[in-house]
Amino acid sequence: MSTNKITAASRKDEGKGASRRLRHAGQVPAIVYGGDVAPQSIQLDQEKTWVASQHEWFYSSIMDLEIDGKVQRVLLRDMQRHPYRQLIMHLDFQRVSENEVIRVSVPLHLVNAETSPAGKTASVVLTQELNEVEVACLPGKLPESIEVDLSNMQMGDTVHLSDVVLPEGVELVAKIDDEHNPAVAVARHARVEAEPEADEAAEGADVPAAKQDAEEK
Numbered sequence: 001m002s003t004n005k006i007t008a009a010s011r012k013d014e015g016k017g018a019s020r021r022l023r024h025a026g027q028v029p030a031i032v033y034g035g036d037v038a039p040q041s042i043q044l045d046q047e048k049t050w051v052a053s054q055h056e057w058f059y060s061s062i063m064d065l066e067i068d069g070k071v072q073r074v075l076l077r078d079m080q081r082h083p084y085r086q087l088i089m090h091l092d093f094q095r096v097s098e099n100e101v102i103r104v105s106v107p108l109h110l111v112n113a114e115t116s117p118a119g120k121t122a123s124v125v126l127t128q129e130l131n132e133v134e135v136a137c138l139p140g141k142l143p144e145s146i147e148v149d150l151s152n153m154q155m156g157d158t159v160h161l162s163d164v165v166l167p168e169g170v171e172l173v174a175k176i177d178d179e180h181n182p183a184v185a186v187a188r189h190a191r192v193e194a195e196p197e198a199d200e201a202a203e204g205a206d207v208p209a210a211k212q213d214a215e216e217k
Contacts, residue, residue, distance in 0.1 A: 004057050005064040005071075006049065008032075008042040019090070028088045032065060032074055034095035042067055049088055053079070060106050060132075061144050062096055073139065075104060096139045103173055105132045106143060108164070110185055112151035118187035124155045125190045129183040133161065134173040141169035148184055159185040 008030065011022070019029040026046045033039035052058050058076060065074045078092035096102055113119045113126050133146065148164055160181045166172070174180065 003064055004052075004055075004061060005066060006044065006052055007066045008044045010068050011041050011043045014041055023087070023089070028091060030091035030093065032067070032072065032093040032095060034074075035097060037095065040067070044091070046088065049091070050086060053088065056107055057144055060104055062139050062142060063093075065093060073098075075102065098139055100138075101136050102139055102142065103134060103136050104142060105134045107132050107145045108184060109145045109147050110150055111147045112149055113153070113185075116150050116153040116187075118153045118155050118157065119150070121155055123190050124187050126150065126153070126185060126187050128185055130161065133164070135166070135170050136173050137170045141167065143167050143170065146170075150185060153185070153187050155187050155189065157187050158183050 011018075011029070013021075022029050022043055023046070027043040028046050028049050030042050030044055031039055032042060057063075059079075062073050062075055064071050073096050074093040075096055076091065077094045078090075080089040080091075081087065082089055108128070108130060110126070110128055116126075118124045118126055135142075135146075146164065146166065148159060150159065153159065161172070161174075161184055162176045162181050164184060
């Protein structure tokens with residue numbers, strides 16, 4: 001499991017006014033909480049944080065959060081964005097303990113789709129129905145993503161969540177049974193739309209010749 005690092009600074013000013021001033025200064029107000037330590041208000045560089053937020057790991061991986069030179073291991077738990085500007089309004093980070101089980105939504109990545117029997121068939125379309133799944137594990141076992149192997153997928157096949165092979169030490173949070181076993185990937189026939197000329201000819205063929213003459217007159 002790779003480690004990603006982000007840098008922050010502690011802050012004392014709180015409230016809406018202080019957060020507004022931070023944003024105008026190119027900073028992101030945030031808070032880090034959890035563990036045996038009191039919640040701490042922090043601030044991060046807006047531009048650097050925005051760049052980090054474009055990566056998948058920012059949302060599903062444990063990060064090293066450096067605050068005033070001291071590192072804490074955290075997970076992103078909430079992110080507020082501006083409704084239409086490329087601007088992060090606020091972030092919530094949770095401290096993690098190596099000995100405590102955490103629950104995190106992890107991305108699902110489809111692999112070997114192109115080499116599968118379904119993927120090699122021109123008339124078949126492979127679609128991903130589920131993009132992420134919530135898992136429970138110790139921090140040291142948390143995967144950045146979970147691969148779903150489609151190498152044996154045939155036309156008409158459906159890969160369900162129960163078919164996904166989880167890494168060692170990782171469990172699904174949701175219970176899988178006959179009533180709850182969502183599809184992860186499906187191989188379907190591609191829809192072929194009829195050509196307009198053929199449709200028009202067919203419509204004309206259904207109308208009696210006498211009626212067509214009357215309509216033309």
